[in-house]
Amino acid sequence: MTQRITIDPITRLEGHGRIEIFLDAAGNVANTYFQVPELRGFEQFCVGRHAEDMPVITNRICGVCPEAHHLASAKALDALFGVEPPPAARKIRELLYMAFFVTDHTTHFYALGGPDFIVGPDAPPAERNILGVIRKVGLDAGKAVIACRARNHHVIQLLGGRGIHPVAGVPGGWSTSVTEAQRAEIAAIARQNLDFALFSLRLFETIVLKNPVYRDLVTSDVYLHRTYSMGTVDAQNRVNFYDGTIRVVDPEGAEFANYHPRDYAEHIAERVEPWTYLKVPYLKKVGWKGYVDGADSGVYAATPLSRLNVSDAMPTPRAQEQFEAIHAAFGSARRGGRFVPIHHRLATHWARLIELLYAAERMIELAEDPEITSPEVRRIPEGVVGGGVGIGSVEAPRGTLTHHYVSDERGVLRQVNLIVGTTNNYAPMTMSIRRAAERLITAGRIVEEGLLNRIEMAFRLYDPCLSCATHALPGTMPLRVLIRDCGGAIVKELRR
Amino acid sequence: MNGAKPKLALYWAAACGGCEIAVVNLQERFLELAAHFELVFCPCLIDAKKKDVEALPERGIALTLFNGAIRTDENAEMARLLRAKSELLVAFGSCATEGCVPGLANLGSRGEILRSAYRDGITTVNPDGVLPGRETAVPEGCLRLPGLLERLLTLRDVAAVDYFIPGCPPEPARVWEVLETVIQGKPLPPPGSTIGAGGQAVCQECPRQKDPDKKIERFLRLWQVAPDSVRCLLDQGVVCMGIATRNGCGALCPRVNMPCTGCYGTPEGVLDQGARMVAALGSIVDVEQIRGVPEDQLPGRADELFAGIADPAGTFYKYSLAASLLKGSR
Numbered sequence: 022m023t024q025r026i027t028i029d030p031i032t033r034l035e036g037h038g039r040i041e042i043f044l045d046a047a048g049n050v051a052n053t054y055f056q057v058p059e060l061r062g063f064e065q066f067c068v069g070r071h072a073e074d075m076p077v078i079t080n081r082i083c084g085v086c087p088e089a090h091h092l093a094s095a096k097a098l099d100a101l102f103g104v105e106p107p108p109a110a111r112k113i114r115e116l117l118y119m120a121f122f123v124t125d126h127t128t129h130f131y132a133l134g135g136p137d138f139i140v141g142p143d144a145p146p147a148e149r150n151i152l153g154v155i156r157k158v159g160l161d162a163g164k165a166v167i168a169c170r171a172r173n174h175h176v177i178q179l180l181g182g183r184g185i186h187p188v189a190g191v192p193g194g195w196s197t198s199v200t201e202a203q204r205a206e207i208a209a210i211a212r213q214n215l216d217f218a219l220f221s222l223r224l225f226e227t228i229v230l231k232n233p234v235y236r237d238l239v240t241s242d243v244y245l246h247r248t249y250s251m252g253t254v255d256a257q258n259r260v261n262f263y264d265g266t267i268r269v270v271d272p273e274g275a276e277f278a279n280y281h282p283r284d285y286a287e288h289i290a291e292r293v294e295p296w297t298y299l300k301v302p303y304l305k306k307v308g309w310k311g312y313v314d315g316a317d318s319g320v321y322a323a324t325p326l327s328r329l330n331v332s333d334a335m336p337t338p339r340a341q342e343q344f345e346a347i348h349a350a351f352g353s354a355r356r357g358g359r360f361v362p363i364h365h366r367l368a369t370h371w372a373r374l375i376e377l378l379y380a381a382e383r384m385i386e387l388a389e390d391p392e393i394t395s396p397e398v399r400r401i402p403e404g405v406v407g408g409g410v411g412i413g414s415v416e417a418p419r420g421t422l423t424h425h426y427v428s429d430e431r432g433v434l435r436q437v438n439l440i441v442g443t444t445n446n447y448a449p450m451t452m453s454i455r456r457a458a459e460r461l462i463t464a465g466r467i468v469e470e471g472l473l474n475r476i477e478m479a480f481r482l483y484d485p486c487l488s489c490a491t492h493a494l495p496g497t498m499p500l501r502v503l504i505r506d507c508g509g510a511i512v513k514e515l516r517r
Numbered sequence: 518m519n520g521a522k523p524k525l526a527l528y529w530a531a532a533c534g535g536c537e538i539a540v541v542n543l544q545e546r547f548l549e550l551a552a553h554f555e556l557v558f559c560p561c562l563i564d565a566k567k568k569d570v571e572a573l574p575e576r577g578i579a580l581t582l583f584n585g586a587i588r589t590d591e592n593a594e595m596a597r598l599l600r601a602k603s604e605l606l607v608a609f610g611s612c613a614t615e616g617c618v619p620g621l622a623n624l625g626s627r628g629e630i631l632r633s634a635y636r637d638g639i640t641t642v643n644p645d646g647v648l649p650g651r652e653t654a655v656p657e658g659c660l661r662l663p664g665l666l667e668r669l670l671t672l673r674d675v676a677a678v679d680y681f682i683p684g685c686p687p688e689p690a691r692v693w694e695v696l697e698t699v700i701q702g703k704p705l706p707p708p709g710s711t712i713g714a715g716g717q718a719v720c721q722e723c724p725r726q727k728d729p730d731k732k733i734e735r736f737l738r739l740w741q742v743a744p745d746s747v748r749c750l751l752d753q754g755v756v757c758m759g760i761a762t763r764n765g766c767g768a769l770c771p772r773v774n775m776p777c778t779g780c781y782g783t784p785e786g787v788l789d790q791g792a793r794m795v796a797a798l799g800s801i802v803d804v805e806q807i808r809g810v811p812e813d814q815l816p817g818r819a820d821e822l823f824a825g826i827a828d829p830a831g832t833f834y835k836y837s838l839a840a841s842l843l844k845g846s847r
Contacts, residue, residue, distance in 0.1 A: 052655070064633045066630075188773060
């Protein structure tokens with residue numbers, strides 16, 4: 022008898038995600054499907070809009086990472102109007118972006134991904150959330166988490182006008198300059214962020230790395246996938262969130278591509294599946310071979326771990342120390358100019374904290390740069406240049422984000438194409454879910470609550486923005502697993 | 518004993534998550550909120566499922582903050598369920614209140630949404646013209662998806678709404694004012710009211726200097742001008758929606774030299790934000806400049822004057838199209 026397990030809702034993208042697991046007659050996993058049942062249609066209704074409205078319109082794709090859309094959009098407009106922002110504007114944009122990375126990665130570690138480790142994967146579900154984290158690490162640390170989010174949203178509002186859905190991005194720069202008093206305040210906040218990042222890494226070391234049970238979990242093959250990795254790098258092939266080229270390395274770590282973001286369509290193609298509203302990107306030059314690992318499969322990941330995998334180094338000293346440490350911990354040797362990629366996907370949590378540290382260090386550099394208070398923050402363009410095409414990209418916390426606009430000569434949009442951070446990881450998430458299900462559900466043996474959480478951990482590590490709310494609230498994933506017979510009748514229900 | 522606390526639900530439908538962030542950005546007050554209410558439904562926060570909501574008595578939830586528009590049949594079903602179970606159903610944020618930016622989809626059709634996403638996408642490779650469907654047969658069984666509605670609807674289109682909290686997203690300080698009122702048991706305004714905002718226009722809160730006699734010779738696109746930071750943006754020819762938008766945000770956008778784009782919706786007593794804006798613009802356009810212009814040159818001069826508004830729908834109805842008198846193009 023074929024059995025079917027439905028996990029619904031997953032509630033990680035605009036309300037809903039769904040996993041369907043089919044078991045064969047023997048009770049082993051025959052296949053899994055990860056469905057995204059929602060679509061708002063930005064590509065359609067952005068047509069006809071003023072191009073310069075896009076930083077504000079595309080904020081509304083995601084209220085968790087509007088800063089990423091705002092900046093990718095502003096960069097696409099720089100290209101569309103052929104105007105390079107003044108240095109201070111570039112730096113203000115990146116400064117806002119570092120504050121955003123600090124708050125966003127903090128939310129994931131403490132409220133969403135971290136509870137599985139800090140409280141424990143097998144802890145009672147009612148404990149596995151931010152409140153459980155606070156009980157475990159103490160109220161002071163809990164308040165430090167809240168304070169970190171608060172001060173960085175304050176920075177976002179100072180620089181971008183609003184704490185959520187900032188507005189200051191314009192073609193050719195930024196709408197407002199930074200005063201000396203603001204600069205000094207932000208520099209002080211950045212230094213607090215550095216302390217907080219180091220605290221978080223110490224916590225990770227104490228709770229996860231020194232615990233043999235967790236080490237086994239992180240290094241187990243349940244969460245292992247050998248795919249291509251993608252990320253933005255600077256001219257020295259180091260991690261960069263705001264600007265650079267897109268580097269792709271193969272599963273062994275050899276550079277497969279390193280291209281300007283404007284050439285993305287030569288490298289990425291998207292597949293349409295009839296059973297989900299989300300498209301599935303893959304490497305065009307490798308081709309789609311299905312949801313499978315390996316160098317012959319076009320599946321790639323774009324995550325914090327992927328960004329470390331494509332980079333030769335971190336641009337800041339403390340993050341570099343951690344970069345060395347994570348590779349040492351996984352026994353990853355240097356080959357050529359860089360380390361062999363890490364494919365144990367749970368290491369993404371560690372990579373995310375290393376990025377938190379980098380963002381804090383970079384934020385200090387930018388806030389202490391005297392040029393950032395220059396009043397020259399904007400260049401006024403002549404009009405739309407070239408063929409009316411503007412492409413911009415940034416590294417969103419959840420992957421490479423690309424905005425592509427085509428406009429008429431008046432700057433009214435004719436076509437829009439968007440490849441959003443999490444979307445890059447749709448195939449890998451699907452594979453991770455399947456792998457976890459295959460390993461954990463065998464011959465009809467159902468691991469009850471632990472199964473639910475370990476399946477949850479398989480996609481939580483990607484920090485999916487499938488629901489923007491994923492990043493918003495303390496993250497006990499509500500799961501209900503229905504086991505049905507062929508006719509759809511419910512045989513058993515598991516929930517927590 | 519949790520049972521003594523009033524029950525609270527937070528739900529989102531077709532939305533971006535910014536409304537959730539606005540609640541989380543209550544920061545330490547979020548803990549206060551959790552102390553006063555028993556959170557019975559909030560899919561990203563606690564384990565309660567749809568069936569747990571179904572098991573609650575009618576009006577068993579004291580307060581539901583519902584954010585997001587109604588884009589799928591599943592959104593509509595949840596809205597109706599939560600209406601039945603809630604004492605107070607609040608449309609929380611611009612999507613639930615007036616459709617917000619996703620409401621611009623009503624300028625086109627459901628078919629156009631599917632075509633642009635799955636057939637015409639620049640990076641889309643779809644030689645067989647596959648479109649996501651309500652039911653898909655796969656080798657192992659049948660997979661189902663919620664259906665996209667032909668048009669995007671607002672919450673009040675599918676359920677009776679007690680209060681509206683505007684904003685994209687609502688500013689956390691204003692959200693807290695509302696929650697504090699409820700927590701302290703203070704009286705709320707009559708049902709159907711907009712709360713968590715002012716009743717006037719954003720201009721009331723804007724520090725910029727307005728010249729009451731200023732007439733506008735032409736409107737400018739945002740990319741064309743770096744406005745000065747002191748004078749009214751509209752006086753400088755920038756289409757700032759503040760004059761047709763409800764106050765309550767604190768005029769945040771004009772403070773960073775950007776125009777209000779209208780996210781708090783219509784001021785009290787105004788039915789249609791775009792119509793209000795067009796009327797306001799009509800009264801400040803400099804008609805003197807066209808006095809004496811030969812009749813055959815008038816259309817050209819008008820085009821010049823309005824060249825800065827190449828997208829009237831997206832400019833005047835960026836957030837309110839789905840709830841406007843026009844409701845879109847069809």
